[in-house]
Amino acid sequence: MHSRPRNPSTLSRRRWLGLAAGGVAVASLGLASRTARANTPYPSRPLTLVVPFSPGGATDVLARHLARAMEPQLRQPVVVENRVGAAGAIAAAHVAKTAPDGLTALFGGVGTNALLEYTQLSLPYKPSTDFVGAGNFCFVDFVMAVSASSPYRSLADLLAQARRRPGEVSYMSAGPLGTLHVAQEYLWKLAGASLNHVPYKGESHVVPDLVAGRVDLALMTLSLARQLEQEGKLRLLATLAPERLRAAPALPTVAEQGFSGFAMPTWNGVFLPRGTPAAMVSTLNAALNGALRNDEVTRKIVDMGISPASPNTPEQHAQFMARERERWRAMVERSGVKPE
Structure with missing residues (x-):
């Protein structure tokens, strides 16, 4: 008894349908996975x-x-x-x-x-x-601070010394080419003065050196500078804000001291x-x-x-x-x- 030859086209259709069904199953799994992710509340982790x-x-x-x-x-x-x-x-x-x-x-x-x-x-x-x-x-508005024992009682005093002895007066920043560095270099250029840049890792690191006079000038946030001023460790010279600060109304702005329009x-x-x-x-x-x-x-x-x-x-x-x-x-x- 001879078996009937298979129709190649029928075999091909069956194989295609099987492969298609498998592809649909895989696609469905992928869609379900994406849907599950989409439905996961955000954030689901710390x-x-x-x-x-x-x-x-x-x-x-x-x-x-x-x-x-x-x-x-x-x-x-x-x-x-x-x-x-x-x-x-x-x-x-x-x-x-x-x-x-x-x-x-x-x-x-x-x-x-x-x-x-x-x-x-x-x-x-x-x-x-x-x-x-x-x-x-x-x-955030910064203020200029010097040690309480510093000879500089105003921004004008500090700049006068910087003009007399270029590179002798030092100032800090939180790193080369950062915000405080660029803003101060811009101010020194406006003032025609040259100061020595001393980079630090951050505000908390500069305090001991500033209080001890190892660096002449620092830009600091008002809260820390005011606390150290009240403890008799620092003197504040100016704020870089566009206008006087409500929390320190007696502190003049840099703009008031000869640099109209300057603010940071x-x-x-x-x-x-x-x-x-x-x-x-x-x-x-x-x-x-x-x-x-x-x-x-x-x-x-x-x-x-x-x-x-x-x-x-x-x-x-x-x-x-x-x-x-x-x-x-x-x-x-x-x-x-x-x-x-």
Whole structure:
């Protein structure tokens, strides 16, 4: 008895249908996996807020206030992690290269997210394109401080000595080519003076040397400088704010002392890696704005001599960042600081 030959076309159809069914099953599994991920509440794990400067400084304290305020809203711990060095570039590069899963954010500022793009030629990330902003948190106004035993009783005294003996008067910054370095070099150029730049890792590190007179001048946040002034350790010469500070109305601005229009307001905000889903950015924005509406949080910020930002959207923050990048690009150009 002879078996009937198989129809090749029938066999091909059966094989194709089997393969197609398998492909549909695989695709369905992939779709289910993606759907499960999409339906997972965000955040489902603790978040890390990376701070570019050392523990104990103003930036670190601000970040910890924000982290604690966001935790109840996000229903997850927010861990502050300090990554110090290269005027903030080490921390920013780390965050820029992490997965855009909304679980790692940068507590960024002028240096990390605007200025360094124009001062560091080999920057391992690009501030203007490698981040998406969740929102602005605060504005920070700095004051000029010298040791209480310093011979300089005013900004004019200090500049007169710097003109008489170029390079002898020293000033600190939190790192070469950073915000404080560029702003002060711009001021010294306006003043026709030459000062010696001494970089430090952060505000908390400079205090012993400033009090002892080993460095002549430092820019500091008002809260720390005022505390040391009240202890008889420092003398304040000026604020770099656009106008006198409500918390220190007797302290003149730099602009009042012969440099009309000069001001250096800085800021801090929350930034996520490029590619972070918009829904995650919105969630963090809502948590940040919740912190800004928290009276206890804003009181702590104001007590530091720092101004809380108004609640803001990611879109408003993006527009603000575009203006700030242009402002600092121009300041670098006018300061004479050479990118390295």
